[in-house]
Amino acid sequence: MQSNRRETLAAGLGLALCGLAPTSLGETSMYGLIGRMRAQPGRRDELAAILLEGTGGMPGCLSYIVARDPADADALWVTEVWDSADSHRASLELPQVRDAIARGRPLIAGFDTHIETEPLGGQGLS
Secondary structure, three states: OHHHHHHHHHHHHOOOOOOOOOOOOOOOOOEEEEEEEEEOOOOHHHHHHHHHOOOOOOOOEEEEEEEEOOOOOOEEEEEEEEOOHHHHHHHOOOHHHHHHHHHHHHHEEEEEEEEEEOOOOOOOOO
16 A cells, blocks of 8 residues: 555656657557646645656656646646656656655645546647
8 A cells, every 4th residue: 555655646746748659549558647636735836836847858758747726726637648657667766756756745635536547649649
């Protein structure tokens, strides 16, 4: 259980925006994550800033989006697309990601949703 919680936290705090071509429809090996996290009351923008810092240089990251939840003043949605689950796991060991996790952890009140997906392609992934 501790490992799953750590992986969920790390997934929510992974950083990046880089581009590799997606595979063909039906032949996807891409890995996606969609997660909703709640910041400590009044600390959402501070947490979002940490999540958005240094969004580059992450091998295998195709897309990383941080968005405010308009229905909840303390919630953020993070949507990630990776060329593979292995690339995502490897990113969790990068110094900038480990630093973001350490700085962001005290600002997180909890996680509401954590969904793994198999992206097929789309706008921004070409």
